[in-house]
Amino acid sequence: AQSGEVAADPQQYDQAYLSPVTIGNSELMLDFDTGSADLWAFSNETPASQSQGHERYDSATGTELDGYSWSITYGDQSGAGGNVYTDKVVVGGVTATRQAVEAATSVSASFSQNIDSDGLLGLAFSSINTVQPRQQTTFFDTVRPTLAKALFTCDLRQGDAGSYTFGYIDSSKYQGTVTYVPVDDSQGFWQFTAGGYSVGGDNATSGSVGTAIADTGTSLLYLPAAVTKAYYEQAGGRYDNQQGGYTLPCNGGAPDFSVAIGGKTFTVPGSYIAYAPLTTGSSTCFGGIQPDTGIGFSIFGDVFLKAVYAIFDVSQGSPRLGFAAQ
Ligand SMILES: CCNC(=O)c1c(-c2ccccc2)csc1NC(=O)CNCCc1c[nH]c2ccccc12
Numbered sequence: 233a234q235s236g237e238v239a240a241d242p243q244q245y246d247q248a249y250l251s252p253v254t255i256g257n258s259e260l261m262l263d264f265d266t267g268s269a270d271l272w273a274f275s276n277e278t279p280a281s282q283s284q285g286h287e288r289y290d291s292a293t294g295t296e297l298d299g300y301s302w303s304i305t306y307g308d309q310s311g312a313g314g315n316v317y318t319d320k321v322v323v324g325g326v327t328a329t330r331q332a333v334e335a336a337t338s339v340s341a342s343f344s345q346n347i348d349s350d351g352l353l354g355l356a357f358s359s360i361n362t363v364q365p366r367q368q369t370t371f372f373d374t375v376r377p378t379l380a381k382a383l384f385t386c387d388l389r390q391g392d393a394g395s396y397t398f399g400y401i402d403s404s405k406y407q408g409t410v411t412y413v414p415v416d417d418s419q420g421f422w423q424f425t426a427g428g429y430s431v432g433g434d435n436a437t438s439g440s441v442g443t444a445i446a447d448t449g450t451s452l453l454y455l456p457a458a459v460t461k462a463y464y465e466q467a468g469g470r471y472d473n474q475q476g477g478y479t480l481p482c483n484g485g486a487p488d489f490s491v492a493i494g495g496k497t498f499t500v501p502g503s504y505i506a507y508a509p510l511t512t513g514s515s516t517c518f519g520g521i522q523p524d525t526g527i528g529f530s531i532f533g534d535v536f537l538k539a540v541y542a543i544f545d546v547s548q549g550s551p552r553l554g555f556a557a558q
Pocket residue numbers: 248263265266267268306307308309310342346447449450451526527531
């Protein structure tokens with residue numbers, strides 16, 4: 233049975249985390265994304281004008297799926313599309329011998345400009361993979377029958393290298409016990425229900441956050457508008473229309489944010505929520521908590537996930553998420 237571990241290196245402001253992946257003879261840095269289900273990469277088929285500074289997948293090592301294509305658009309209106317190959321993909325020693333690899337023939341500007349990232353490795357459910365005419369499986373779904381345990385874990389850190397493991401849980405990476413909650417995979421996401429929250433206090437008491445997804449591909453923590461408003465009232469933040477989100481003083485006074493999941497309280501330190509200065513040297517920061525208005529659910533992105541050890545587990549038949557304090 234296979235199991236393995238791969239580093240997750242933070243980009244500036246922990247905007248995303250990148251992990252080394254070998255595809256055929258190419259070694260690329262990919263953004264592992266539990267909020268989508270396509271493994272796509274810059275490739276020899278991506279126009280040079282769009283791929284400056286990126287490592288590229290050389291599709292010569294792959295077997296083309298004739299007549300297959302993919303096209304994805306994310307909520308921030310970024311996206312990519314192209315052709316499909318099968319090739320050998322290795323992540324932390326775990327090997328998928330015939331993994332669908334989506335070679336980009338076109339990528340949006342925000343991906344071209346983010347030169348550290350050579351593509352994404354989707355870890356949501358394969359039901360939302362975009363390959364046509366026949367949907368393909370994610371790397372995790374491809375290797376799942378060969379894994380020691382049908383699960384993967386995520387240990388993201390503030391401003392420091394974290395890691396993903398496949399096939400095993402590393403109990404040295406968390407304290408206390410793991411709290412498991414059921415996952416509703418009907419929308420293809422790692423979707424769960426979050427409970428009460430508290431700002432600055434130590435026990436999650438008021439209100440209820442509700443439906444949420446665990447999403448390593450989204451940088452911030454998107455919460456219901458009322459919860460977000462309550463947070464910034466205590467944090468001394470304000471909604472800045474020009475910035476298109478809440479901003480707050482960078483100076484370290486931001487209160488912690490706590491939320492109950494499965495009856496256990498998990499706390500995001502205030503320092504994670506003073507996310508990034510608006511411009512270099514500014515004393516005003518863009519907030520790491522933003523409203524989830526119009527999305528349809530809350531998104532527990534990297535700002536939350538770097539405060540916990542997360543276990544994405546399908547070993548029990550129905551999927552479940554495990555959280556433990558880091
Ligand atoms: C901001 C990125 N997140 C989203 O758009 C998103 C939404 C979403 C939907 C509507 C409006 C805002 C967000 C729901 S689930 C979800 N999660 C994903 O889509 C996960 N994949 C994000 C890939 C991605 C998009 N832009 C990037 C820029 C850097 C690194 C990764 C990315």
